[in-house]
Amino acid sequence: xxxxxxxxxxxxxPCDDFQTGEPASLPTSPGQWSQLDNIIGGLLxxxxxxxxxxLLLSCNKGDTLVxxxxxxNFVDCKGAAWTSKRFLVDSSKLLGTGSSVFANLLSPQSxxxxxxxxxxxxxxxxxDFVVDLTPPDEGDELAAQIMELSLxxxxxxxxxxxxxxxxxxxxxxxxxxxCPHHDEVPIDCERCEGYVPxxxxxxxxxxxxxxxxxxxxxxxxxxEEYCSVRHRANxxxxxxxxxxxxxxxxxxxxxxTVSGVASMLDCASVxxxxxxxxxxxxxxxxxxxxxxxxxxxxxxxxxxxxxxxAAFRILVVEKALxxxxxxxxxxxxxxFGRPREGVPEAHDTAIQYASYKFADRVRGTYxxxxxxxxxxxxxxxxxxxxxxxxxxxxxxxxxxxxxLDNSPLREALDCQEACVDGLNEYMRNLVTLxxxxxxxxxxxxLDQDRxxxxxxxxxxxxxxxxxxxxxxxxxxxxxxxxxxxxNVTRRPSVPVRVCRLMYDFNTKLGSALxxxxxxxxxxxxxxxxxxxxxxxxxxxxxxISLHTQYLxxxxxTVEVPLNRPTLKVPLGxxxxxxxxxLDDEFDYLPLWAGGLDDGTGGAFESSVPDAELGPVxxxxxxxxxxxxATDVSSICQSEKTLDNSETGTLTVGRSLAAALxxxxxxxxxxxVWQGVTHPEPTQVTRAPPSGIADDxxxxxxxxxxxxxxxxxxxxxxxxxxxxxxxGTTDDEDVWSEVEAPLGV
Numbered sequence: 001x002x003x004x005x006x007x008x009x010x011x012x013x014p015c016d017d018f019q020t021g022e023p024a025s026l027p028t029s030p031g032q033w034s035q036l037d038n039i040i041g042g043l044l045x046x047x048x049x050x051x052x053x054x055l056l057l058s059c060n061k062g063d064t065l066v067x068x069x070x071x072x073n074f075v076d077c078k079g080a081a082w083t084s085k086r087f088l089v090d091s092s093k094l095l096g097t098g099s100s101v102f103a104n105l106l107s108p109q110s111x112x113x114x115x116x117x118x119x120x121x122x123x124x125x126x127x128d129f130v131v132d133l134t135p136p137d138e139g140d141e142l143a144a145q146i147m148e149l150s151l152x153x154x155x156x157x158x159x160x161x162x163x164x165x166x167x168x169x170x171x172x173x174x175x176x177x178x179c180p181h182h183d184e185v186p187i188d189c190e191r192c193e194g195y196v197p198x199x200x201x202x203x204x205x206x207x208x209x210x211x212x213x214x215x216x217x218x219x220x221x222x223x224e225e226y227c228s229v230r231h232r233a234n235x236x237x238x239x240x241x242x243x244x245x246x247x248x249x250x251x252x253x254x255x256x257t258v259s260g261v262a263s264m265l266d267c268a269s270v271x272x273x274x275x276x277x278x279x280x281x282x283x284x285x286x287x288x289x290x291x292x293x294x295x296x297x298x299x300x301x302x303x304x305x306x307x308x309x310a311a312f313r314i315l316v317v318e319k320a321l322x323x324x325x326x327x328x329x330x331x332x333x334x335x336f337g338r339p340r341e342g343v344p345e346a347h348d349t350a351i352q353y354a355s356y357k358f359a360d361r362v363r364g365t366y367x368x369x370x371x372x373x374x375x376x377x378x379x380x381x382x383x384x385x386x387x388x389x390x391x392x393x394x395x396x397x398x399x400x401x402x403x404l405d406n407s408p409l410r411e412a413l414d415c416q417e418a419c420v421d422g423l424n425e426y427m428r429n430l431v432t433l434x435x436x437x438x439x440x441x442x443x444x445x446l447d448q449d450r451x452x453x454x455x456x457x458x459x460x461x462x463x464x465x466x467x468x469x470x471x472x473x474x475x476x477x478x479x480x481x482x483x484x485x486x487n488v489t490r491r492p493s494v495p496v497r498v499c500r501l502m503y504d505f506n507t508k509l510g511s512a513l514x515x516x517x518x519x520x521x522x523x524x525x526x527x528x529x530x531x532x533x534x535x536x537x538x539x540x541x542x543x544i545s546l547h548t549q550y551l552x553x554x555x556x557t558v559e560v561p562l563n564r565p566t567l568k569v570p571l572g573x574x575x576x577x578x579x580x581x582l583d584d585e586f587d588y589l590p591l592w593a594g595g596l597d598d599g600t601g602g603a604f605e606s607s608v609p610d611a612e613l614g615p616v617x618x619x620x621x622x623x624x625x626x627x628x629a630t631d632v633s634s635i636c637q638s639e640k641t642l643d644n645s646e647t648g649t650l651t652v653g654r655s656l657a658a659a660l661x662x663x664x665x666x667x668x669x670x671x672v673w674q675g676v677t678h679p680e681p682t683q684v685t686r687a688p689p690s691g692i693a694d695d696x697x698x699x700x701x702x703x704x705x706x707x708x709x710x711x712x713x714x715x716x717x718x719x720x721x722x723x724x725x726x727g728t729t730d731d732e733d734v735w736s737e738v739e740a741p742l743g744v
Contacts, residue, residue, distance in 0.1 A: 052085070052236055055245060062088035062243075064106070064129040068236055074229050077175070077182035082229055085236060089243050091129050097242060097267040105131045133235050133265075135228070149260045150226045151253050152341040154291040158252035159221060163189050164210050165452065167284045174250030176223040177233040190216045212455035223253065230254075234261050241270050249278045252287065256298060263301035272302045279307055280560065288560065289314065289573035290453050293341040300347065305593045306559035312351070312589060313558065313579040315343075317476055319355035324362065324473045335473075336465055336576060337454040350588035350597070353604055358585045366472040369431050373424045378545045382538040383423065389509070389531070390416040392524035396516045412512035415505035419533065422498035427542075434484035435474050437467055442479055449573045462576060476578045478554035485550035488543050494535060506532040556580040 066089055070082035094102040104110060106129055114130045136142045161167045175185045195214045234257045241247040247270070249255045255278050262271035275298060279287060288295040292311040299307035318338070322329035333339055343351065368377045375383050393413040400409075446462040466477060474480045493499075513521070513531055521528065556579055587603050589595025597603040 052233060055240055056085060056087045056236070059087035059089065059240070059243070062090045063127055064089050064091040064094065064131055065125065065127045066239055067130065067132045067134065068232050069132075069134040070232055071228050074178055075180045076177075077179055079180060085232075088127065089239060093242050093244075094131070094239075097269055099266040101264075101266045102131070105133075133239070135231055135235075145231070145264060146226050148264060149231055149257055151223070151256060152291070152294050154339070154341055155252045155256045155294050156223055156225070157217075157221075158287065158291070160189050160215060161284075161286070162187065165283055165286055167286075168281075170250055171278065171281060171284050172251055174254060176227065176230060176251075176253060178224070178227050178229040179220075181220060185220045186218045190218055192216045211451070212453075213457050230257055231261070234258050235265075238262055238265065238267070238270060241274075242267065247271065247274045249274055252294075255279075256294060259298040259301050268302045272304065275299075275302055276304055276307070279304075283572070285560070286452065286573050289449075290338070291341065293343045293347075296347060297344065300590075300593075303592050308589065308593045309586065310558055310560040312354070312586070312593075313581050314574055314577065315351050316354045316358055316581060316585060317577045317579055319351055320359040320362065321469075321473055321476055323355055323359040324470060324476070326470065333458075335469070336450060336462070337458055337460065338450075339453060349604070350595075353588045354581070354585040358581060361582070361585075362475050363472055366475055370428065370471075373420070374427045374431070375424050375542075378427075378542070379548075380538065380541040380545055382534060382541050386416065386419065386423075386533055388524045389526060389533075390420065392516060392520060392526055393512060395524070396520060399520075400515075407515070408508060408512040409515055412505065412508045415501065415508055418501045419498070419505050422501050423494070423538070426494050426498060430484060430487050430546075433487050434480050435471055436483070437463055438477075438479040438483075442482075446576045449575060452573055475553070477576060478578055479576075481550045481554040481578070485547050488539070488546050494539070499535065502533055502535055509533075553578050553580045 065086060067084065067086050069084045072081075074082045076082055091106055095106065111129060114132060115125060118125060118130065135145055159172050162169050162172050169187055173187050175182055179185060189210065192214050230253070234254065237247060238258060238261050247258065249258065255275055258271050259275050262268050279285060279295060279298070288307060288311055292314040296308060296311035296315065298304075299311060318334045318336075321335045325335070331340060368374060376387075390413060393409055393416060397407075397409050397413065443461060443463045450462060466474065466479065469477070509531060513526075513528065558579055583594075586594055587596040590597050590599075595603065
């Protein structure tokens with residue numbers, strides 16, 4: 001099979017290096033993405049899909065007879081009955097896929113059985129081999145294949161995306177193989193009676209969007225979940241693709257079935273590039289956001305690492321939102337209303353384990369932000385210098401216990417502690433303010449994204465959903481991190497009361513330092529040239545730190561940035577979720593996707609903490625000494641990284657940018673990962689840090705932000721919380737834009 005390559009002008013298919021197994025790196029610039037788009041356009045055959053019977057007429061040469069028998073009482077698009085299909089292919093091309101299934105079918109034992117069966121039926125063979133690819137009629141094998149090829153509702157109804165999302169009909173409007181009335185299959189959606197365009201409504205939910213409730217499903221488009229004709233027809237298409245014919249993917253049901261058939265026949269290499277191109281062709285790439293379960297299954301079966309990781313991110317974050325909730329999870333819909341679809345057991349196990357680990361990290365981050373001293377976990381050099389000065393003052397007081405309590409050291413230490421408390425209160429105020437309801441601007445765009453899968457009858461705008469979330473859940477919404485970043489940028493001044501504390505501290509620090517011996521100052525790394533606390537430098541460090549957190553959480557580099565060429569938004573229809581998974585959460589994926597699951601189940605077992613003193617005690621039993629805790633929650637990110645995993649370049653598995661490679665080979669390695677059933681994870685409940693009863697008791701009576709009752713009102717938070725209402729404070733506690741007092 002040859003593909004036009006717009007980059008090199010050659011006829012080699014876009015693929016990774018079969019000899020070394022090294023995938024090409026992911027495109028990281030708009031120019032590279034435009035090049036990949038050109039190749040994707042070449043992979044998607046724009047010619048009209050040819051009838052299988054017409055294609056089989058040209059398959060009259062080869063050393064292998066392929067037999068595919070069809071069930072009775074089914075007719076094709078021309079009204080003719082489906083009959084047994086027999087055609088010739090080259091056995092070398094079948095074996096060239098590296099498929100263990102084809103290798104077994106062409107083995108001497110299988111060939112003896114096939115020939116005996118055909119001879120008993122009175123048929124003579126003039127070819128060297130015969131391969132019967134007819135699916136079984138009954139038994140466990142048939143049941144497994146039906147489960148593999150059964151179409152989710154979202155896949156069956158994806159044809160409406162042509163009109164609703166503007167996707168080309170050549171990608172989504174193809175008819176089913178069991179389609180006796182081909183000419184009567186609609187391309188556009190049929191409206192329900194009484195339909196009124198959204199732009200004509202006085203108060204539309206979202207302008208210009210055809211609502212799902214306004215679509216009347218045509219009987220010609222209501223295909224079966226599993227169809228034996230569809231199963232057999234796509235077996236034939238896949239075998240023809242092996243022989244060099246174009247694999248035309250003109251609908252989601254066909255793409256989904258082809259990926260399943262390729263997995264069952266162990267020849268994923270044949271369908272990998274066409275399926276990848278179908279999923280990544282814009283705007284059909286919205287399929288990954290709207291139906292991540294189906295996208296994950298297709299990508300998992302074909303070992304498409306980048307798409308698997310991107311869809312896995314969405315499902316893990318959606319699951320983590322439920323884990324962090326105190327209400328029972330809805331099995332039908334996500335928190336934001338997206339319909340859930342079933343996933344295979346192996347996928348579900350990986351998603352559950354990753355979601356519990358991710359939720360635990362989010363819960364620890366929330367506690368760190370809302371505890372007594374949240375600045376302790378942020379990398380702010382000026383604040384750390386303030387803490388060192390306090391430690392130095394305390395050590396000096398301890399060494400000279402004869403000094404009176406009103407000594408310069410004691411007075412400076414009291415001021416230092418008051419400054420630390422005031423700065424941490426300032427940080428907690430920023431967090432509380434960031435948790436206020438989102439503005440209309442971000443909500444409007446997120447509403448448009450969610451209208452793709454939430455009908456009018458179930459509609460709740462994004463702002464209302466956000467207000468119903470618990471506070472820890474709000475860390476999984478990019479709006480929180482963006483607000484936290486913007487608030488410190490727009491309001492760089494600390495309250496006047498804290499500035500006065502800083503002034504008093506700097507005033508008393510000079511005389512206190514004269515009482516501290518030089519060795520103690522050097523021990524605590526106190527710079528005598530700049531000993532005083534600098535508020536402006538603190539604000540600058542805090543701004544950089546919070547902006548780094550914003551980029552880490554709200555703008556992670558996702559493997560398939562679908563909003564090209566800007567590459568600023570992670571996924572097109574999932575902008576309302578934080579997709580910032582770390583490598584620890586990806587450990588439950590297979591090895592080819594950058595995970596640690598090698599099929600032994602070890603990736604799902606808790607790791608043994610490192611022994612500080614090593615093994616102790618004799619005998620075969622293994623006793624550990626003092627151990628080091630490995631699951632301390634913090635706002636700081638994990639230091640463990642996969643090569644370039646956070647920059648969008650994968651070194652394990654197949655990358656989407658493999659289309660940029662000119663490597664060519666007829667043989668792919670036979671390395672099909674087999675799923676392993678593992679026990680379901682158990683949610684780990686951690687005790688909150690000292691100073692907080694739980695993650696819902698953040699005090700809000702700190703500031704009067706505005707006259708708008710909708711800002712930081714008690715109704716903006718969970719209905720199950722007993723938060724205090726916002727009160728007013730003195731003028732010195734409100735946000736101040738005045739300059740810091742002299743000497744601060």
